[in-house]
Amino acid sequence: MTILIVDDNQVNLFVIEKILKRAGYADFLSLKSAHEMFDYLQVDSPQPIETSVDIILLDIMMPEIDGIEACRRLQNIPHLKDIPVIFVTALEDSNKVAEALDVGGIDYIMKPINKIDLLARIRVGLRLKYEKDWHKMQEEKIRNELDLSMQVQSSLLSEPVESDHLTIKASYLPANKLAGDMYYWHRIDERRYGIILLDMMGHGITASLVCMFISSVLRDAIRKHTDPVAVINEMNHWMSILNKKENQIHYYFTAIYMVIDTERKTLEYVNAGHPPGFALMDEGEVVSLSKGTCPVGFFTEIKVEKTVIHYEDRIQILIFTDGVMEAIDREGIDGLGKIKEIVSTRWFDCEEKAPIDLVMSSELQHDQPDDMCVVVIQAN
Known part of the structure; x- marks a missing residue:
């Protein structure tokens, strides 16, 4: 002293x-x-x-x-x-x-x-x-x-996929060091991939801890089940265990889970209360990925509905968390409409740009109050 x-x-x-x-x-x-x-x-x-x-x-x-x-x-x-x-x-x-x-x-x-x-x-x-x-x-x-927690959380995110018939890439911009957004994909077999994008309720440490818990059980669920309905039901089961009656906070998350089959040319998906996402089809039609169910963890039992989309040659899918849409909204532009318009205009060059750069300017990517995540899937 x-x-x-x-x-x-x-x-x-x-x-x-x-x-x-x-x-x-x-x-x-x-x-x-x-x-x-x-x-x-x-x-x-x-x-x-x-x-x-x-x-x-x-x-x-x-x-x-x-x-x-x-x-x-x-x-x-x-x-x-x-x-x-x-x-x-x-x-x-x-x-x-x-x-x-x-x-x-x-x-x-x-x-x-x-x-x-x-x-x-x-x-x-x-x-x-x-x-x-x-x-x-x-x-x-x-x-x-x-x-350290940020490094652990980042290590749970999937690496990009680039093959002859399938490309999967993501951009991940947490509002804080720890985030409630997460994406993950798993190769089911030679022709199929299971892909999920989820957004946990809240932000920061609590949301990230619950997110990491779900990440651990998600991996087992995707390996055990090939049907999107079964995966979402499994996730809801684990969220129900987490949401005990004596807990003051009730946790839930929105998600899109899909299985893409590059041989049969099909996309099966469940939307659990998540922003819709968009698929650009062969003939230029844009399909909204909106049908599904309520967020995972809202209720002990939920009714899950699956949608199947067939494509002939190729398909381009863009899914995102609500932080992306809201960031565009704050510029006085309809965020959802703007993203749909961007998807409908072209087949993305994912080698040149990160997925987030496809939908918003670099200026909008900073100092946002919510986590932002964008995933692009291209199959042919």
Whole structure:
């Protein structure tokens, strides 16, 4: 622990040093100007340097740079702004004292120095420093855990598929480090793929944890069942287990799950309360993938309806989460209509652009309040 005493008056430095020594504080340093304090703290260093200073006793009236200006500068330096500053002053001007506290000082003590007052304020300042340091450590720990969780969540997402007869690609833009959107696909056999895009209720840590739980059981469900109806029912079963009666929060998610068969030229899908998605057919017709059921987890038992689409030569499918549609809506444009129009105009070149770039500008992809995910499937 280090206490800095900054005062241009040698007598004041001597008095404070004597009080600190008698109180058992051995680690302190006396400096005669704000310049010396800045040099000691290395404020002009190009790289932030961690300091062991726990408290600063700072005189208000000093030549060149007074205590108020010195404190103001410290407050603009991220790694120094949390050091408690106690002003030491002979001024009885309440406006000056108020200004000193407004720029970041936590307290002040009047000259001549009263030993009891000084030591009491130092104890308060040290407790404040300890609490701030503890909170910074906890915040750093949380940031590290969030970074690890983000890496785990990202590792659960499927890699792109690029083969002679099938292309599957996705864009994934979480609003925060952790997201409630998820996509996954699984090769059922040589001709069939199961593909799901889901959007968990809510955002952030809670939604992502539930999303990761569903991801684990989803993989088993897709491997066990080839029928989209069976997969959605299986997911609803697990959500019912998660949604116990005593839980205060009821979790659910919307999803589109589909099985595409490149040999039989069929698309089977279930839409569980999700934005519709669109399929561009051979002859240029755009089919809305809207028929289905309620969101997964709404009820213990749900009625699931499957739709089968046949195509002759090729099909292009674009599915997305509601954050994409809402981001376009905020520009004063009908998001759903705009996406349908984009799908209907052309066969996408997925080698040149990421799926999200096909439906919105790069400017719209940042600082959005909701997670955004776009998946493009092309089969021929």
